Amino acid sequence: MNSSSGPSPAVPAPIEQPGTSTLLTADRSVMTDPGALGRFGGFGGRYVPEALIPACEELEAAYREARADPSFQSELTQTLQVYAGRPTPVTPAARLSQELGINLLLKREDLAHTGSHKINNVIGQALLARRMGKQRLLAETGAGQHGVATATAGALLGLDVTVYMGEVDTQRQQLNVFRMELLGATVVPVTSGSRTLKDACSEALRQWVSQVDEAYYCLGSVMGPHPYPWMVREFQSVIGSEARGQCAGLLRRGVPDVVVACVGGGSNAAGTFAGFVDTSARMVGVEAAGGAAMTDGSPGILHGFYSQVLQDDDGQVREAHSISAGLDYPGVGPEHASLGSSGRVEYTTATDEQVLEAVVLLARSEGILAALESAHALAWIIQAARSGDLAAGSTVLMTLSGRGDKDASQLMGLLA
Amino acid sequence: MTSPVLSAPGAVQQSLLRRRAAGGKSLVPFVTAGITPDWTAYVRACAEHGADAIEIGLPFSDPMLDGPVIQAASGQALARGARIADLLEEIGASGPGAAPGSTGVPLIVMTYSNIVRRHGDEAFCHALAAAGIGGLIVPDTPLDEIEPLLAASRAAGLELILLVAPSTKPHRVSRIAELSSGFVYAVSNMGVTGVRDAVSDTVQRTVDGVRQHTSLPVLVGFGISSPAQAVEVSRHADGVVVASALMRDVLAGASPADLAATVSSFRTALDGTDWSAAR
Ligand SMILES: Cc1ncc(COP(=O)(O)O)c(C=O)c1O
Numbered sequence: 001m002n003s004s005s006g007p008s009p010a011v012p013a014p015i016e017q018p019g020t021s022t023l024l025t026a027d028r029s030v031m032t033d034p035g036a037l038g039r040f041g042g043f044g045g046r047y048v049p050e051a052l053i054p055a056c057e058e059l060e061a062a063y064r065e066a067r068a069d070p071s072f073q074s075e076l077t078q079t080l081q082v083y084a085g086r087p088t089p090v091t092p093a094a095r096l097s098q099e100l101g102i103n104l105l106l107k108r109e110d111l112a113h114t115g116s117h118k119i120n121n122v123i124g125q126a127l128l129a130r131r132m133g134k135q136r137l138l139a140e141t142g143a144g145q146h147g148v149a150t151a152t153a154g155a156l157l158g159l160d161v162t163v164y165m166g167e168v169d170t171q172r173q174q175l176n177v178f179r180m181e182l183l184g185a186t187v188v189p190v191t192s193g194s195r196t197l198k199d200a201c202s203e204a205l206r207q208w209v210s211q212v213d214e215a216y217y218c219l220g221s222v223m224g225p226h227p228y229p230w231m232v233r234e235f236q237s238v239i240g241s242e243a244r245g246q247c248a249g250l251l252r253r254g255v256p257d258v259v260v261a262c263v264g265g266g267s268n269a270a271g272t273f274a275g276f277v278d279t280s281a282r283m284v285g286v287e288a289a290g291g292a293a294m295t296d297g298s299p300g301i302l303h304g305f306y307s308q309v310l311q312d313d314d315g316q317v318r319e320a321h322s323i324s325a326g327l328d329y330p331g332v333g334p335e336h337a338s339l340g341s342s343g344r345v346e347y348t349t350a351t352d353e354q355v356l357e358a359v360v361l362l363a364r365s366e367g368i369l370a371a372l373e374s375a376h377a378l379a380w381i382i383q384a385a386r387s388g389d390l391a392a393g394s395t396v397l398m399t400l401s402g403r404g405d406k407d408a409s410q411l412m413g414l415l416a
Numbered sequence: 417m418t419s420p421v422l423s424a425p426g427a428v429q430q431s432l433l434r435r436r437a438a439g440g441k442s443l444v445p446f447v448t449a450g451i452t453p454d455w456t457a458y459v460r461a462c463a464e465h466g467a468d469a470i471e472i473g474l475p476f477s478d479p480m481l482d483g484p485v486i487q488a489a490s491g492q493a494l495a496r497g498a499r500i501a502d503l504l505e506e507i508g509a510s511g512p513g514a515a516p517g518s519t520g521v522p523l524i525v526m527t528y529s530n531i532v533r534r535h536g537d538e539a540f541c542h543a544l545a546a547a548g549i550g551g552l553i554v555p556d557t558p559l560d561e562i563e564p565l566l567a568a569s570r571a572a573g574l575e576l577i578l579l580v581a582p583s584t585k586p587h588r589v590s591r592i593a594e595l596s597s598g599f600v601y602a603v604s605n606m607g608v609t610g611v612r613d614a615v616s617d618t619v620q621r622t623v624d625g626v627r628q629h630t631s632l633p634v635l636v637g638f639g640i641s642s643p644a645q646a647v648e649v650s651r652h653a654d655g656v657v658v659a660s661a662l663m664r665d666v667l668a669g670a671s672p673a674d675l676a677a678t679v680s681s682f683r684t685a686l687d688g689t690d691w692s693a694a695r
Contacts, residue, residue, distance in 0.1 A: 046561065047529050049581065049603075050579050050581040050584050050603070051583055053584070193477065202479070298534075301528075301556070303478070304480075315533070316477040
């Protein structure tokens with residue numbers, strides 16, 4: 001992968017001359033429809049009890065139908081525009097670019113309603129749930145961002161919402177518990193296992209089994225049994241397709257040299273990469289060093305899908321620990337496992353310290369308070385610019401997946 | 417090709433068929449491996465007090481299909497440092513009367529897909545066979561993903577027991593019945609394992625649906641909590657799997673002798689019922 005292909009200005013200009021070249025690569029076979037079995041390379045699939053198979057099949061059929069229905073698509077687009085604040089802008093980070101010697105563009109998912117990209121997926125799934133005649137949304141949440149987004153969509157469409165959240169997380173993220181309840185959702189603390197996100201996922205799946213006729217499971221990332229990894233990527237691909245068009249207007253070469261996003265389950269990254277996978281752009285996914293399924297994991301089956309999983313040599317799943325609750329998931333979406341094994345996307349990590357530095361730097365140089373999750377992507381960019389891994393003058397598009405208001409009290413303690 | 421189809425019925429199926437031929441109903445108790453240091457004593461207690469086969473749960477950190485009791489039982493085993501290889505060794509350890517594998521009652525392992533995949537489908541199945549295990553249940557590997565496991569279990573001579581849920585569509589039921597060996601496991605309700613007050617009325621429909629496609633024994637599990645419930649579902653089925661009701665007691669401190677008494681009470685209730693009017 002060559003990050004410095006094509007002429008780059010010696011002094012980075014925040015905005016390049018608009019151009020037409022998009023540097024398409026030949027390979028359009030990646031990030032497409034994973035078929036009836038939901039396979040991405042060898043990864044993905046549908047590892048759920050027989051009891052859930054009809055629900056997964058019904059969901060897949062309903063989604064395929066909705067996806068092909070112009071009225072569903074236009075309602076989705078319309079709702080994202082008039083309610084969720086789309087399109088989100090791409091902001092040239094002028095002062096930070098100057099400091100790093102690169103040309104950094106930020107895709108501003110922090111400006112979407114509820115403060116992160118999670119709303120893109122949730123609006124799509126909630127509209128689908130209503131179309132399927134379901135009365136209730138079930139969701140798992142870690143930090144609470146997906147839970148808040150689901151509670152929001154439930155309020156918008158008049159659907160009941162129950163959110164499963166690890167007991168440890170309900171204590172760490174009391175503000176988001178309150179927000180969900182304020183929005184009319186019921187938050188159920190999960191007390192099994194490590195009492196964090198992975199246990200909340202297991203519990204949501206268990207509850208789905210027993211309420212499968214009335215309830216719709218609104219999964220929060222590109223994970224779970226087929227069709228979730230595909231469907232969630234499709235709903236999030238609005239990030240990548242908007243950014244692709246915006247880059248075409250901002251960059252002389254039309255596409256950035258490098259595209260970067262943080263990876264927890266991998267939904268903002270998958271949505272971003274989908275817009276650039278057929279270009280020559282180098283693509284980088286950044287995980288939390290303490291929860292890096294792509295870097296430290298091995299192939300395994302968790303929560304209904306086959307992918308890279310943090311586990312011991314006996315097959316017991318390990319817990320992820322990082323500064324950002326939203327990246328503390330021991331697995332990663334199966335499409336990332338496939339993109340990583342084919343080499344199309346590089347996966348790397350950022351440490352808690354690097355993340356804190358990135359948050360402060362972005363706040364002071366651009367006036368943007370990033371979510372700790374999103375700051376992982378920036379932390380890598382900062383290290384790579386300093387080390388020369390990112391050549392001087394490279395154009396870099398980073399998805400800023402969410403805003404950091406939710407992290408303010410945690411930061412107060414960490415930066416004191 | 418290394419996967420010969422089982423020609424003769426395996427030990428699990430034979431044991432259940434023997435019970436059926438004698439006009440009785442099968443009892444398959446469940447024990448979480450490693451739940452206590454002397455967990456194999458619970459297995460022996462089951463073997464000696466009327467079990468037709470015994471299900472041994474190999475613990476997994478994220479048991480998606482289990483309710484609070486089996487979750488806690490698995491968690492307790494893992495907190496004790498249970499390792500799969502050690503548990504299998506304890507099952508297979510020789511010594512007259514000491515090893516559950518030597519009691520003559522066929523053993524079935526129940527575990528999750530990741531445990532199998534992590535050890536390798538073939539290596540795992542061979543390790544089970546070497547430990548004297550006769551059957552295998554992997555509840556989160558559905559029909560669509562069953563192929564590798566089916567080949568590996570056949571190659572190792574294990575009976576791979578498949579599950580049917582109340583929601584399973586007829587075309588899948590027929591395929592599951594065709595591919596299952598040992599017995600067909602009919603899930604009593606749409607839910608997870610656990611102790612329940614009442615048996616769901618979907619049981620009969622599920623069991624009858626399976627019977628249309630196979631002469632294999634059909635056993636019902638998930639939520640069978642009392643001897644009376646065991647009798648009730650056995651009016652339709654060939655017997656029951658009892659898990660949470662037993663592990664709840666063990667978690668609360670029941671001794672192997674206590675468990676033996678509970679298993680006996682299920683056995684007595686099943687044996688004391690006149691089944692000639694059933695089915
Ligand atoms: C702001 C933000 N970014 C990223 C993530 C990680 O999710 P994903 O990897 O699915 O984008 C989260 C999850 O809570 C989040 O809140």
